[in-house]
Amino acid sequence: MKNLIAVCLLFSALNLFSQAKPESKLSCSYDELTAPDFVKAVERSSGVCLLPMGILEKHGPHLPLGTDIFECRKVALTAAEQEYCVVFPTYFAGQINEARHQPGTIAYSPELIWKILQETCEELSRNGLKKIIIVNGHGGNNDFLRYFCMSQLHSQKDYVLVFFQPNDTPEVAKKIESLRQTKTGGHADEKETSMMRFIRSDLVKTELAGTQSGQNQKRLAEVPFQYTGIWWYAQYPNHYAGDATKSSVELGKVVVESQAEQLAQLIKTLKNNNKIESLQNQFYKDSANPLNTKQ
Numbered sequence: 688m689k690n691l692i693a694v695c696l697l698f699s700a701l702n703l704f705s706q707a708k709p710e711s712k713l714s715c716s717y718d719e720l721t722a723p724d725f726v727k728a729v730e731r732s733s734g735v736c737l738l739p740m741g742i743l744e745k746h747g748p749h750l751p752l753g754t755d756i757f758e759c760r761k762v763a764l765t766a767a768e769q770e771y772c773v774v775f776p777t778y779f780a781g782q783i784n785e786a787r788h789q790p791g792t793i794a795y796s797p798e799l800i801w802k803i804l805q806e807t808c809e810e811l812s813r814n815g816l817k818k819i820i821i822v823n824g825h826g827g828n829n830d831f832l833r834y835f836c837m838s839q840l841h842s843q844k845d846y847v848l849v850f851f852q853p854n855d856t857p858e859v860a861k862k863i864e865s866l867r868q869t870k871t872g873g874h875a876d877e878k879e880t881s882m883m884r885f886i887r888s889d890l891v892k893t894e895l896a897g898t899q900s901g902q903n904q905k906r907l908a909e910v911p912f913q914y915t916g917i918w919w920y921a922q923y924p925n926h927y928a929g930d931a932t933k934s935s936v937e938l939g940k941v942v943v944e945s946q947a948e949q950l951a952q953l954i955k956t957l958k959n960n961n962k963i964e965s966l967q968n969q970f971y972k973d974s975a976n977p978l979n980t981k982q
């Protein structure tokens with residue numbers, strides 16, 4: 688009996704000791720968390736989750752297929768380190784039909800990219816992550832994502848979906864302007880190559896940047912006043928827009944860090960603010976009885 692009491696005392700002392708240990712760092716990466724830690728992460732993040740969206744597509748002759756994935760994940764993880772929240776794993780189911788003629792493109796069907804994003808939001812919400820911020824790294828997703836966000840109003844949702852919109856401050860714009868050496872761009876260009884050199888310089892083949900043309904080929908200049916799905920292929924068939932023979936780690940650092948800083952501000956705001964949720968709920972209520980809406 689005495690031995691048993693001694694053992695019990697020893698165990699409770701050990702237990703106290705383990706409780707007194709400083710809490711280990713809680714990862715912000717969803718896939719690195721254990722299930723018990725996930726519960727803590729949801730609490731600590733106030734339900735805010737980043738969904739970095741990249742794509743697998745050609746980026747000129749010199750950047751890796753996953754360039755957009757690397758970029759949005761770096762911005763997301765840098766922001767989450769400044770303002771804690773959960774960061775969803777690598778996601779690349781987006782709109783990229785225009786690059787199907789290039790090697791390495793994974794272009795899922797429109798139905799599938801819609802469904803997988805919708806169900807991902809619903810699954811995040813079911814797990815307590817009810818404030819979802821899309822951090823988009825791929826220009827070809829922009830129109831899809833805006834429409835997807837609007838579509839959330841079609842039926843009641845128990846989460847809010849926010850599309851991060853970075854916007855260079857005059858100070859940052861001036862700094863970028865002073866560092867940039869080229870005027871044209873848009874894809875795998877000087878800016879994007881600089882970002883990749885800052886994030887993963889080992890994957891950038893700068894010496895190949897001049898081996899293909901990134902100039903706008905204006906192959907639809909003869910058809911005015913229109914928008915057509917083939918526009919990008921008409922202008923940039925090499926899936927390269929700009930001139931990446933010039934790039935710098937410094938420019939990439941400014942772009943990544945300024946975006947991360949703005950994203951951290953958005954995370955912080957959403958943690959303590961329920962304005963979107965309350966407006967959304969009022970809207971769902973009003974839209975169930977539009978004739979009762981004051982005229």
Ligand SMILES: [Zn+2]
Pocket residue numbers: 746754755824825826874875879
């Ligand atoms: Zn890109």
